[in-house]
Amino acid sequence: MEPSFLVIQSLNGLASASSLFITACGLTLVFGVTRIVNFAHGSLYMIGAYTAATLVPWLLQFYFGPVTFWAGILASALVVGLIGVVLEIVLLRRIYAAPELFQLLATFGVVLVVQDLVVQIFGPQDILGPRAPGLRAPVEILGRRFPSYELVLIAAGPIVLGLVWLLLRKTRFGVLVRAATQDREMVASLGVNQAVLFTGTLFLGAFLAGLGGALQIPRVAANTGMDLSVIAESFVVTVVGGMGSVPGAFLAALIIGQLQAFGILIFPKSTLVVVFLLMAVVLAIRPYGLFGRPEVVGGTHAVGIVSRKPRSSDMAVAVIVLALLACLPLVADAYLLKVATEILIFALFAFSLQLLIGVGGIVSFGHAAFFGLGAYGAALGIRWLSAPMEAALPLGLLLAAVGAALIGAFVVRLSGIYLAMMTLAAAQILYAVAFQWVEVTGGDNGIVGVWPAEWASGQTRYYLLTLGLTASAVLVLRRVIDAPFGYALRAARDSEPRAEAIGLNIRRHRWLAFILSGAAAGLAGGIYAFSRGSVDPSLLGIPTSVDALTMLLLGGIQTVTGPLVGAGVLHALRDQIMPLTSLWRLFLGLSIIAIVLIFPRGLVGTVGHWREARS
Amino acid sequence: MTAPLLDVVNLSAAYGRARVLFGLSLHLDPGEVVALVGRNGAGKTTTLKAIMGLVPATAERLAFKGRPILNLSTYRIARLGLGYVPEDRRIFTDLTVEENLEVGRREARGGLSPWTPERLFRLFPNLAEMRGRRGNQMSGGEQQMLSIARTLMGNPEAILLDEPSEGIAPVIVQTMAEAIRAMKAEGVAVLLSEQNWAFAAGISDRACVIERGEIRFQGPMRDLMADAALRAETLGV
Numbered sequence: 093m094e095p096s097f098l099v100i101q102s103l104n105g106l107a108s109a110s111s112l113f114i115t116a117c118g119l120t121l122v123f124g125v126t127r128i129v130n131f132a133h134g135s136l137y138m139i140g141a142y143t144a145a146t147l148v149p150w151l152l153q154f155y156f157g158p159v160t161f162w163a164g165i166l167a168s169a170l171v172v173g174l175i176g177v178v179l180e181i182v183l184l185r186r187i188y189a190a191p192e193l194f195q196l197l198a199t200f201g202v203v204l205v206v207q208d209l210v211v212q213i214f215g216p217q218d219i220l221g222p223r224a225p226g227l228r229a230p231v232e233i234l235g236r237r238f239p240s241y242e243l244v245l246i247a248a249g250p251i252v253l254g255l256v257w258l259l260l261r262k263t264r265f266g267v268l269v270r271a272a273t274q275d276r277e278m279v280a281s282l283g284v285n286q287a288v289l290f291t292g293t294l295f296l297g298a299f300l301a302g303l304g305g306a307l308q309i310p311r312v313a314a315n316t317g318m319d320l321s322v323i324a325e326s327f328v329v330t331v332v333g334g335m336g337s338v339p340g341a342f343l344a345a346l347i348i349g350q351l352q353a354f355g356i357l358i359f360p361k362s363t364l365v366v367v368f369l370l371m372a373v374v375l376a377i378r379p380y381g382l383f384g385r386p387e388v389v390g391g392t393h394a395v396g397i398v399s400r401k402p403r404s405s406d407m408a409v410a411v412i413v414l415a416l417l418a419c420l421p422l423v424a425d426a427y428l429l430k431v432a433t434e435i436l437i438f439a440l441f442a443f444s445l446q447l448l449i450g451v452g453g454i455v456s457f458g459h460a461a462f463f464g465l466g467a468y469g470a471a472l473g474i475r476w477l478s479a480p481m482e483a484a485l486p487l488g489l490l491l492a493a494v495g496a497a498l499i500g501a502f503v504v505r506l507s508g509i510y511l512a513m514m515t516l517a518a519a520q521i522l523y524a525v526a527f528q529w530v531e532v533t534g535g536d537n538g539i540v541g542v543w544p545a546e547w548a549s550g551q552t553r554y555y556l557l558t559l560g561l562t563a564s565a566v567l568v569l570r571r572v573i574d575a576p577f578g579y580a581l582r583a584a585r586d587s588e589p590r591a592e593a594i595g596l597n598i599r600r601h602r603w604l605a606f607i608l609s610g611a612a613a614g615l616a617g618g619i620y621a622f623s624r625g626s627v628d629p630s631l632l633g634i635p636t637s638v639d640a641l642t643m644l645l646l647g648g649i650q651t652v653t654g655p656l657v658g659a660g661v662l663h664a665l666r667d668q669i670m671p672l673t674s675l676w677r678l679f680l681g682l683s684i685i686a687i688v689l690i691f692p693r694g695l696v697g698t699v700g701h702w703r704e705a706r707s
Numbered sequence: 708m709t710a711p712l713l714d715v716v717n718l719s720a721a722y723g724r725a726r727v728l729f730g731l732s733l734h735l736d737p738g739e740v741v742a743l744v745g746r747n748g749a750g751k752t753t754t755l756k757a758i759m760g761l762v763p764a765t766a767e768r769l770a771f772k773g774r775p776i777l778n779l780s781t782y783r784i785a786r787l788g789l790g791y792v793p794e795d796r797r798i799f800t801d802l803t804v805e806e807n808l809e810v811g812r813r814e815a816r817g818g819l820s821p822w823t824p825e826r827l828f829r830l831f832p833n834l835a836e837m838r839g840r841r842g843n844q845m846s847g848g849e850q851q852m853l854s855i856a857r858t859l860m861g862n863p864e865a866i867l868l869d870e871p872s873e874g875i876a877p878v879i880v881q882t883m884a885e886a887i888r889a890m891k892a893e894g895v896a897v898l899l900s901e902q903n904w905a906f907a908a909g910i911s912d913r914a915c916v917i918e919r920g921e922i923r924f925q926g927p928m929r930d931l932m933a934d935a936a937l938r939a940e941t942l943g944v
Contacts, residue, residue: 278797283785
């Protein structure tokens with residue numbers, strides 16, 4: 093390999109590190125002060141890119157020159173900063189005290205809303221921005237041509253780091269921000285109005301996200317997928333650097349930029365795998381990242397199923413519901429049965445997540461990983477081993493369980509937001525593998541021809557098979573929740589030190605819960621693959637994970653039947669509303685935000701609470 | 708009789724379902740030092756936190772300088788001129804001594820001469836030698852001095868001081884006592900929560916004895932000093 097090639101690769105790595113740092117720096121600052129992991133940070137980045145790609149060409153009509161270009165970039169970032177202010181005042185301010193699961197979901201609601209709004213405002217097509225005036229000609233480095241704009245980007249990272257450093261060290265605002273990062277209550281006790289501080293921080297964070305996005309326009313066309321891809325990368329950077337640490341983010345971005353640049357030489361298909369390995373190694377050695385500190389969170393942040401006595405009437409109700417569901421094919425047409433089958437599948441998927449979140453207090457944000465592994469396991473069995481359905485379904489379940497065991501082994505060492513980020517990253521990696529390993533997984537097209545066995549084909553038969561499998565799995569999981577194992581999980585959720593003090597091996601319990609939950613999700617995924625006849629990478633994507641979380645939230649996290657009801661309601665809503673509007677995501681996003689803000693107990697929880705209050 | 712600077716009538720507070728304060732009343736006049744004494748768990752810290760709006764509380768009356776402060780957000784209470792020095796000091800460990808002071812800085816109110824870092828460094832000479840040092844490189848006693856100095860930077864008219872003598876070297880306890888006298892001399896009123904009886908007795912004008920969330924005794928310090936039986940029963944000294 094020529095040295096000049098290595099130099100150019102390294103420079104490429106530095107340029108992407110700079111872009112990544114500018115965006116991730118905003119995320120980490122916002123987290124440091126508000127303790128909210130802002131999922132919508134990637135959306136702010138996307139708005140920055142779209143705004144700049146529209147605004148800069150318009151400005152260049154009036155006066156063509158570098159000054160106009162850079163002024164347009166800064167103006168776009170300012171616009172995004174103001175959007176951040178609105179976001180803080182309208183939403184974030186109301187959820188600072190909420191459990192982190194709700195914060196993540198509410199900000200993801202914003203992601204959905206922005207996705208639809210961006211298409212409405214800027215149109216569905218990608219927008220490529222103009223190249224920077226004065227920086228069009230490439231420069232020659234060691235005999236190779238290198239885009240001069242990339243050199244500017246390489247400089248931009250350290251410049252932003254320097255300015256942020258000055259702001260944090262040399263201004264009163266910065267000193268207050270750093271103090272608030274450490275102890276918000278004490279800052280308030282000294283007479284500092286946190287509302288202003290938080291709004292200011294959101295402005296700064298959103299400005300940086302917008303700047304990160306705006307700087308991309310000469311390199312990448314603004315597109316509707318950039319929000320989720322950049323947020324996943326930013327999460328990795330902030331987690332590796334230590335959440336809340338600006339220098340940590342810089343260092344992590346540098347390492348990841350180089351890893352990506354040279355990872356291509358080792359894993360030509362998936363550079364994300366290398367990045368994931370880095371994150372796993374760093375978190376295994378330092379569970380709070382390179383420069384992070386242990387979370388100082390008072391009390392428990394977990395919300396979950398409260399203590400409950402299984403009532404004998406519950407069993408009777410379950411039998412009746414089951415019998416009614418079994419009779420459904422007598423009255424329903426094929427379409428309704430198809431919808432009902434999907435509802436049952438997602439009910440199992442959401443219920444498996446309930447074991448982790450509601451019972452274990454383990455906020456898994458990447459549950460799609462196991463659903464997708466189950467689906468892909470079954471499909472790969474059919475595709476490559478020519479396995480019959482009877483073997484392919486268990487294969488999918490097994491693959492999901494093994495995946496859960498591996499991911500879980502890393503994840504149970506972590507807590508809170510780091511855990512959520514790690515599970516999310518794991519799911520994103522699997523997504524990337526499914527997407528990029530075309531020879532085996534079929535890439536974007538996925539695998540088709542995943543049809544059930546003869547005896548189970550046909551809408552009615554497959555519905556009954558799904559009902560049988562879902563009901564069995566739910567009963568097993570319910571038994572687990574009410575067994576001593578479930579009690580141990582709840583004890584660990586409510587107070588880790590006390591659970592440890594009475595001799596519970598928390599990590600082992602959580603690990604087992606991960607495997608169980610993963611296996612159940614994998615079963616759901618496998619059934620889903622056969623019901624559709626195909627699998628594709630979207631089964632592993634963030635929206636699938638969020639679907640399960642939304643079902644949980646909608647039904648009620650503090651109830652056992654909540655996820656089942658939530659799956660039914662969400663799916664029915666989607667089935668009814670999606671054909672009517674092109675703004676389904678806007679609707680879903682606003683609904684998620686509304687649930688978090690207005691009735692966080694969910695449907696079943698609200699009904700239960702209302703019944704309790706009346707008696 | 709003039710209105711008290713801080714007036715607390717029938718204050719109750721709870722952590723979730725566990726009630727800690729049961730209708731407690733006390734008051735603080737301008738420029739006086741009042742010791743809130745009582746056993747561990749009697750509710751001293753909760754009283755101060757409830758006044759600052761840091762734990763949910765109810766009260767018949769909770770007023771500072773005649774203004775009701777119940778349900779007011781903590782930062783507004785602090786801005787009225789009520790300072791708070793928490794028991795665990797809560798120094799910003801990533802910040803230097805000077806930066807810690809900067810967080811506490813607020814404009815002076817009429818009447819009192821403003822506190823500056825220079826004046827505070829004269830009051831706590833130890834701090835003057837470590838202006839650029841970070842909070843995590845300071846001893847417990849130094850952190851305690853910094854915590855008090857930081858609150859004084861807000862130019863408060865009254866300070867709620869939670870266990871300033873806890874866990875620090877005896878020689879520094881002496882510095883604390885001098886500092887409290889200096890504050891009093893400047894006209895700053897102090898409500899002092901203390902377990903160290905000798906320390907509290909040495910610097911306070913009045914005493915409130917708190918037991919299980921209620922006030923058992925309220926009166927001049929010398930009366931409490933004379934009443935050995937009450938002290939033995941409520942304080943164990």
